[in-house]
Amino acid sequence: MIEVHNIHKSFDGVKVLDGISGVFETGKTNLLLGASGTGKSVLLKCIVGLIKPDIGSVTFDGTYFTNNKLGIKQEIRRKIGMLFQSSALFDSMTVEKNIEFPLKMLGDMEKDERIDRVNTVLKRVGLEGANKKMPSELSGGMKKRVGIARAIAPHCTYLFCDEPNSGLDPLTALKIDELIKEITEEYGITTIIVTHDMNSVIEIGDKIFFLFKGKKLWEGTRDAIMDTDVKELNEFIFSNRLMRDAKKIEDEEEQQEVNGNNR
Amino acid sequence: MLQHFGKYLLFMSTLFSRGESPRILFNRTMDEAIIIGINSIFIVAIVSTFIGAVTSVQISYNLDNAFIPRSTIGFMVREMTLLELAPTITSIVLAGKVGSSIAGGLGTMQITEQVDALEVMGINSTSYLVLPKVIASILVFPMLVILAMFLSIGGGFIAGTLTGEISQQEYISGIRSDFIPYNVVFALIKSVVFAFLISSISSFKGYYTSGGALEVGQASTGAVTNSVIAILVADFVLANLLL
Ligand SMILES: Nc1ncnc2c1ncn2[C@@H]1O[C@H](COP(=O)(O)OP(=O)(O)OP(=O)(O)O)[C@@H](O)[C@H]1O
Ligand SMILES: [Mg+2]
Numbered sequence: 295m296i297e298v299h300n301i302h303k304s305f306d307g308v309k310v311l312d313g314i315s316g317v318f319e320t321g322k323t324n325l326l327l328g329a330s331g332t333g334k335s336v337l338l339k340c341i342v343g344l345i346k347p348d349i350g351s352v353t354f355d356g357t358y359f360t361n362n363k364l365g366i367k368q369e370i371r372r373k374i375g376m377l378f379q380s381s382a383l384f385d386s387m388t389v390e391k392n393i394e395f396p397l398k399m400l401g402d403m404e405k406d407e408r409i410d411r412v413n414t415v416l417k418r419v420g421l422e423g424a425n426k427k428m429p430s431e432l433s434g435g436m437k438k439r440v441g442i443a444r445a446i447a448p449h450c451t452y453l454f455c456d457e458p459n460s461g462l463d464p465l466t467a468l469k470i471d472e473l474i475k476e477i478t479e480e481y482g483i484t485t486i487i488v489t490h491d492m493n494s495v496i497e498i499g500d501k502i503f504f505l506f507k508g509k510k511l512w513e514g515t516r517d518a519i520m521d522t523d524v525k526e527l528n529e530f531i532f533s534n535r536l537m538r539d540a541k542k543i544e545d546e547e548e549q550q551e552v553n554g555n556n557r
Numbered sequence: 558m559l560q561h562f563g564k565y566l567l568f569m570s571t572l573f574s575r576g577e578s579p580r581i582l583f584n585r586t587m588d589e590a591i592i593i594g595i596n597s598i599f600i601v602a603i604v605s606t607f608i609g610a611v612t613s614v615q616i617s618y619n620l621d622n623a624f625i626p627r628s629t630i631g632f633m634v635r636e637m638t639l640l641e642l643a644p645t646i647t648s649i650v651l652a653g654k655v656g657s658s659i660a661g662g663l664g665t666m667q668i669t670e671q672v673d674a675l676e677v678m679g680i681n682s683t684s685y686l687v688l689p690k691v692i693a694s695i696l697v698f699p700m701l702v703i704l705a706m707f708l709s710i711g712g713g714f715i716a717g718t719l720t721g722e723i724s725q726q727e728y729i730s731g732i733r734s735d736f737i738p739y740n741v742v743f744a745l746i747k748s749v750v751f752a753f754l755i756s757s758i759s760s761f762k763g764y765y766t767s768g769g770a771l772e773v774g775q776a777s778t779g780a781v782t783n784s785v786i787a788i789l790v791a792d793f794v795l796a797n798l799l800l
Contacts, residue, residue: 344673364575371679382670396678399577 295320296452296484301340301350303333310336311347312508320355321482323475323498325489328505329530334488335379335456337505341486342374342454343367354452372400375450379457379488381437383429383444389416390425393444400448415443418473420466435462442470446477453478453485459494467491471498492534495519504530568683568761572691576684582692585685589693597654597701604650605705608642609634609712617722627723631731634713636740643705644744645792648751651698652784656759659690660780663763664773672764687760691753698752699745706744743799750795754787 296318303311310333318324326334339345341352343359351360354370375396383392393412397403403411416422419439429437442458455474459467475498478485487494495502495516502519504512506526514522522528576582613634620629663686666672675682710732717723723731759780766776 339673342677344676368575368679368681371677374677374679376674376677378670378674380670382674384671384674385665385669399581399678399680 295355296341296486297353298337298341299351299353301337301347301352303336303340303345303347310508311340314350314505314508314510316503316510316513318484318486319501320484321479322500323478323485323487325487325495325499325502326505327489327495327499327502327530329490332505333508334505338454338456338486338488342371342376373451375445375448375453377438377441377445377455377458379460381429381434381441383432383437383440385429387429388425389421389427389429389432389440392429392440393447396444396448411447412443415447416440418446419443420469435466438462439466439470442473449481451483453483454487455485456488457490458487459489459491464493467493468497474498490534492531506530564765565758565761568764569757571681571683572688573684575681576688577680581685582689585689586692586696589689590697593655593690593693594697594700596658597651597697598704600650600654601647601701601705602708605643605647605709606712608646609638609709609714610716612637612642612709613713613717614720614722617717617720626727628727628731628734630717630723631713631728632734633731634717635710635732635736638706638709638713639740639744641792643709644702644747644751645788647702647705648698648748648755648788649785651701651751652755652759652788653781655694656755656780656784657777659756659759660763660766661773661777663687663760664766664776667764667766668769668773683764687757687764690760691756694752694756695749699748702744702748706741743795746799747792747795750791751788754791755784758784758787 298314298316298318301311301314302309314337326337328334336345340347340350343352347360351358353359354373357366357370359367359370383389384395387395390409390412393415394408397408397411401408412425413422416424419442421436421439421443424432424436424440429440432440438458438461442455445453445455453474458474459470462470471494474485474487477483487498489495499516499519502512502514502516503510504524504527512519512522512524512527519527519531522531613630616630616633617627620627663672666686672682672686675685714725714728717728718725762776762780762783763773766772
């Protein structure tokens with residue numbers, strides 16, 4: 295369980311996070327939902343300590359984290375798996391070396407075991423056989439999947455994913471979402487996912503936190519989200535739906551065209 | 558300025574806090590040493606050979622007094638090489654070559670969140686990324702300077718004898734006369750100091766890059782200019798202290 299208490303953060307006088315609190319439960323996929331630029335990535339980085347919040351604190355399973363001693367922070371961090379928005383693969387290393395890296399640095403596995411583990415997670419993200427590729431040879435979506443593989447390789451206790459399925463086709467996006475949910479439930483880890491995709495909300499959102507301009511406006515389950523009376527959230531859902539409806543209409547038109555041509 | 562210097566000192570102190578195991582440090586240092594050595598050996602060889610050659614030609618041009626023995630050319634090439642040309646010119650060349658690549662590499666890792674990725678894994682990114690570069694530079698620079706010494710004196714020999722300004726025997730007797738071993742020690746001390754300055758300043762510049770590709774370029778240029786200035790200042794200070 296991760297507890298976030300009253301986090302504030304400004305950059306050069308511009309408030310990005312304005313008093314965010316929340317409890318992220320173990321074994322659940324927690325979603326941070328919000329439009330571009332609302333501070334989702336900054337919040338995630340505050341939680342893992344890459345950005346120091348101006349005010350506020352974070353505890354991991356009861357252990358105080360934010361301003362604790364470096365040793366204790368590093369101990370907690372070794373239990374964290376994180377996927378960055380830009381994937382952040384080490385570009386001087388092959389895919390295999392990238393995924394093996396945390397195992398090598400933090401674990402006491404033998405070489406064979408490590409390679410086994412690399413192959414297992416690569417298979418789970420649907421990239422078996424990509425071991426010897428360099429990051430520069432991968433597409434954006436493939437990089438994302440390697441990033442996820444690297445995050446989950448060392449059996450983490452806490453998993454953070456910054457937009458795991460943006461830039462992926464709908465089918466792969468769905469697979470990645472399901473993979474993250476599976477892992478979360480299977481190993482009982484605490485997962486926080488940043489997203490602006492309503493599909494993810496409907497498919498895997500156990501608990502959703504809606505951010506708007508640095509504030510948390512709403513939290514609740516995916517069943518409750520459709521009945522919300524928060525105006526900003528409704529607009530957000532509506533805009534997402536609009537897009538999907540438009541897509542549906544397009545598809546139907548295409549279908550009709552195909553039918554027409556067949557006739 | 559003072560603020561920058563304070564930040565630099567703080568940065569240096571993080572290098573030694575909570576590092577990785579000695580085995581990892583050793584492997585990383587060897588990797589970096591190989592990269593630094595292989596990437597620089599060619600340019601160092603070219604530059605030092607030509608500098609030696611030019612020095613010998615110019616000295617002989619200036620030495621037209623019949624009372625001064627021709628072997629003085631060899632003597633002076635050796636002295637200038639050992640005291641100044643090999644350590645300082647080589648280091649300035651390396652500031653361009655190694656400094657820009659350190660700053661560019663670290664800057665890119667910073668803006669693409671690779672440094673963050675290391676930190677989140679619980680790895681001290683400065684001791685993992687930067688310390689090996691500093692140690693590797695301190696190990697490799699003196700070797701490159703020794704190479705530069707031989708090539709520069711050799712370049713002087715080739716240029717002097719090919720132009721017929723000095724005979725082979727005269728040049729050799731020149732470079733063997735009044736040899737002070739301490740000058741070599743002095744040159745090596747300088748190369749170690751310069752190595753530390755270049756690698757740490759460039760790492761500092763690269764590590765604190767934020768923004769995008771443009772800033773990475775600026776970090777590289779900044780690393781080179783600052784390193785070169787630091788070398789020249791240190792050169793002056795060391796000459797006063799140690800000679
Ligand atoms: N290091 C930084 N320095 C200054 N400003 C920053 C920094 N990081 C983020 N910001 C600002 O904070 C705001 C929120 O950024 P953030 O990356 O968290 O958005 P986001 O919600 O993740 O958006 P997206 O969905 O587009 O990724 C932005 O206005 C951004 O300009
Ligand atoms: Mg973001």
